[in-house]
Amino acid sequence: MGENIGMAARALLNAALEDLRLVAPRDGWPNEKALLAASGADKVIEGAKVFGNVQEAVADCHAVYATTLRPRDMNKPVFTPRQAMTRIRGQAAKGERAAILFGPERTGLWSDDVAAADAIITIPLNPSFSSMNLAQAVAILSYEWFQTGDGAQLTPPPQRSPRAKQDELRAFMAYLEKTLDEVGYFHPPEKRQVMWHNMQSLFARAELTEQELRTLFGVIKQLALEKDE
Amino acid sequence: MGENIGMAARALLNAALEDLRLVAPRDGWPNEKALLAASGADKVIEGAKVFGNVQEAVADCHAVYATTLRPRDMNKPVFTPRQAMTRIRGQAAKGERAAILFGPERTGLWSDDVAAADAIITIPLNPSFSSMNLAQAVAILSYEWFQTGDGAQLTPPPQRSPRAKQDELRAFMAYLEKTLDEVGYFHPPEKRQVMWHNMQSLFARAELTEQELRTLFGVIKQLALEKDE
Secondary structure: OHHHHHHHHHHHHHOOOOOOEEEOOOOOOOOHHHHHHOOOOHHHHHOOEEEOOHHHHOOOOOEEEEEOOOOOOOOOOEEOHHHHHHHHHHHHHOOOOEEEEOOOOOOOOOHHHHHOOOEEEOOOOOOOOOOOOHHHHHHHHHHHHHHOOHHHOOOOOOOOOOEOOHHHHHHHHHHHHHHHHHOOOOOOHHHHHHHHHHHHHHHHHOOOEHHHHHHHHHHHHHHHHHHHO | OHHHHHHHHHHHHHOOOOOOEEEOOOOOOOOHHHHHHOOOOHHHHHOOEEEOOHHHHOOOOOEEEEEOOOOOOOOOOEEOHHHHHHHHHHHHHOOOOEEEEOOOOOOOOOHHHHHHOOEEEOOOOOOOOOOOOHHHHHHHHHHHHHHOOHHHOOOOOOOOOOEOOHHHHHHHHHHHHHHHHHOOOOOOHHHHHHHHHHHHHHHHHOOOEHHHHHHHHHHHHHHHHHHHO
16 A cells, blocks of 8 residues: 555654665555655655565565564564664674565565565564554564664753752752741741751752742742732 | 544554543544544544543643654653653552653644643654654554563464474484585595584574474485485
């Protein structure tokens, strides 16, 4: 189905993968629906190569992995997506090219194509409902590929304001304590220490930024003024 | 879109997740297209609850995670799917319920809904093409949820035949060596040891089963017979 091919192409490019090979696509090629469903991953669709059978499609690859939903009765290593991608990264580091085979949505891969593969990749799923959409399976394997690479570290978002330093936090806490004293918050007096420790923990845990500290200063100041009037 | 809701429901059930909550679905509810796209995950669709806004939808949850493709300029912890799911498993073990928010395909989540969340989940993706389909994002997060649980171990497929023991392997290797000697394979004689060591390594690495060993016995026997005739 063109839609599945397009969505698979989109999933590939999200993981910086571009080499898409199609074996005897049902609706011919090129396919307008595939381009539409790719949502901008045009270069994967336009660069896709079409082959008559699996054997030709993987001819220049060193390793071949077949994806199946359920383990088949074959004497072949079975890997989870994570295990497989770690392995393929290792193979790629030696200059070896790996192919990952996906079968059509409804039928899955032919047994002959699974038998000719080096190994099987199976996504561990709910044993009472394993029914994965083709493009979702491609998305999960692509995702795992990207996670095993160097690019998968999240860069922390730019903070609008740097984190407050301990002396700034202490200045705020001192102001807060003084103000709470003035308004008679610490009651009864024997609970004072526990109450204050709890409040210190709360603000310490929050990892406040300088900006947030200024905001809190303003809030307390304003509340104290209200109280005075 | 009904199709996206249906495909998301299917992805959830693949990870044994069933609690789907919809906020103001565009095309109303129930939606025939959602049921079709769910491909059998009917109970998730039929059990889906509809809310007027995000606040109501998460009212009975303890933790709220917002999924965004790009980190937003908010001072909030950002987790990868794997980090988030490990965290949510920990929260679940304490009896805390976590909600994961997904925005509409085209627009993503409203900033207000992201701001009200405890933390952000971002899928690390190709920096030059991050355009994830809603249902694929749900599939990846559901997949990571399942992987962090106990059910995610692959059970090795039943071997048709148990692995051959060392004495069986040695008997085959002895037969092979004798036969190769008879046909004058080891030539020149000074290379004999290296040639034989290479062959031993090859068969040792293959982790042959008893069945495969019997097959190889037959192959060698037949070849030797041909040679004799």
